Amino acid sequence: MIRIGANPICWSNDDMIEIGGDIPLEQCLAEAAEIGIEGMELGNKFPKTAPALKAKLAEFGLVFVSGWYSTFLLERDADAEFAAAAEAIALRKGAGAEVLIVCECTRTVHGVKSAPLSARPVLTDAEWAVFLPRMTRFAELVAGAGLTLVYHHHMGTVVQTEAEIDRFMAGTGAAVKLLLDTGHATWGGADPVRLARLYRDRIGHIHTKDVRQDVRARSEAGGWSFLDSVLEGVYTVPGDGTVDYVAVFRELPDYAGWVIIEAEQDPDKAHPKTYVKMGYDNLVRFLDEAGLKRAA
Incomplete structure (x- = not known):
C-alpha cells in the first residue's frame, strides 16, 4: 500500500533556514494533518531525540518517515561513514523510520547560494571506482542496523543527470535502493517515467515535486545557483508543472511505500498549506488513475 507524506521543506527551508523561518513547527504539522x-x-x-520526535508528531496524528543524511564516501570509507552515521541511524530507527535517505555531498554546491549549478562536482572514472563499492558496503551496513538505504539523486551533486543515475544504479549492489525524485530527475535531464520503468524493483522511496519549465530555462540560461532557482520557483507541487505522474505511477504497479510531497518554494510566494493541499489532491487523483492502492 502507498502512504502520502510530506517534507517540512514545503513550509520551511533547511538549506536557507531564514526561508519560512518564522513558520512554527506546530503550524506545519497541524496544516499537514x-x-x-x-x-x-x-x-x-x-x-532531536527519537521519543520526543515520535511524541510531537503523534500530537497531530502523524508518524515519522525518515530524513536526509549526507554521506562523504569520496572522502572516507564505508566503515568510517557508518560510524559517523550512528546517531542519525539511531534517531531514524528509534522514531519508527524504515529507510535512511542518503545523498553524497562531497563538493556539492546545492546549498551554496552563490555557486552556479554549473560548478557542481563531476566524478572521474577513478572517483566512481571508489564511490560505488563504498556506497554498496555502506548500504549493507545500514541494512544490518535495520534500515534500508535509499539514494537521493539531487541537483548540484555527483549524481544529477540521467547518465549518472544509470551509472550509479549499475555500479551499486542490491542493498542500495533508489529514491526516485521526479523534480530532480526532470530538471537534471532525466525522464522519471523511464527511471520508474528501469528501476522499479529497486525504488524504495519517492519524492514528488514538479518543475516549472520556464523558470528552469531562465535558471539554465542565467547560470543560477540551485537556491536562487528554488526561490524563483523552479519547483512546485505535483500537478502544477510538467511531470506526467500518472505515467510514472503506472510503471510502479507493485510499489509499496511512501510518496512524499517535497516541493521547496518560497512560502511568501507559494502559501504552503494552499500548495501542499493542491499537491495532495493531485497525488490522490494520479495514484487512483494509475490504479495504485493507498493505505486505508
Whole structure:
C-alpha cells in the first residue's frame, strides 16, 4: 500500500533556514494533518531525540518517515561513514523510520547560494571506482542496523543527470535502493517515467515535486545557483508543472511505500498549506488513475 507524506521543506527551508523561518513547527504539522498527510520527513525545527520526535508528531496524528543524511564516501570509507552515521541511524530507527535517505555531498554546491549549478562536482572514472563499492558496503551496513538505504539523486551533486543515475544504479549492489525524485530527475535531464520503468524493483522511496519549465530555462540560461532557482520557483507541487505522474505511477504497479510531497518554494510566494493541499489532491487523483492502492 502507498502512504502520502510530506517534507517540512514545503513550509520551511533547511538549506536557507531564514526561508519560512518564522513558520512554527506546530503550524506545519497541524496544516499537514488537516490536509490528509500521514507522515513527515525530518526538518531543522523537529525534536532531536527519537521519543520526543515520535511524541510531537503523534500530537497531530502523524508518524515519522525518515530524513536526509549526507554521506562523504569520496572522502572516507564505508566503515568510517557508518560510524559517523550512528546517531542519525539511531534517531531514524528509534522514531519508527524504515529507510535512511542518503545523498553524497562531497563538493556539492546545492546549498551554496552563490555557486552556479554549473560548478557542481563531476566524478572521474577513478572517483566512481571508489564511490560505488563504498556506497554498496555502506548500504549493507545500514541494512544490518535495520534500515534500508535509499539514494537521493539531487541537483548540484555527483549524481544529477540521467547518465549518472544509470551509472550509479549499475555500479551499486542490491542493498542500495533508489529514491526516485521526479523534480530532480526532470530538471537534471532525466525522464522519471523511464527511471520508474528501469528501476522499479529497486525504488524504495519517492519524492514528488514538479518543475516549472520556464523558470528552469531562465535558471539554465542565467547560470543560477540551485537556491536562487528554488526561490524563483523552479519547483512546485505535483500537478502544477510538467511531470506526467500518472505515467510514472503506472510503471510502479507493485510499489509499496511512501510518496512524499517535497516541493521547496518560497512560502511568501507559494502559501504552503494552499500548495501542499493542491499537491495532495493531485497525488490522490494520479495514484487512483494509475490504479495504485493507498493505505486505508
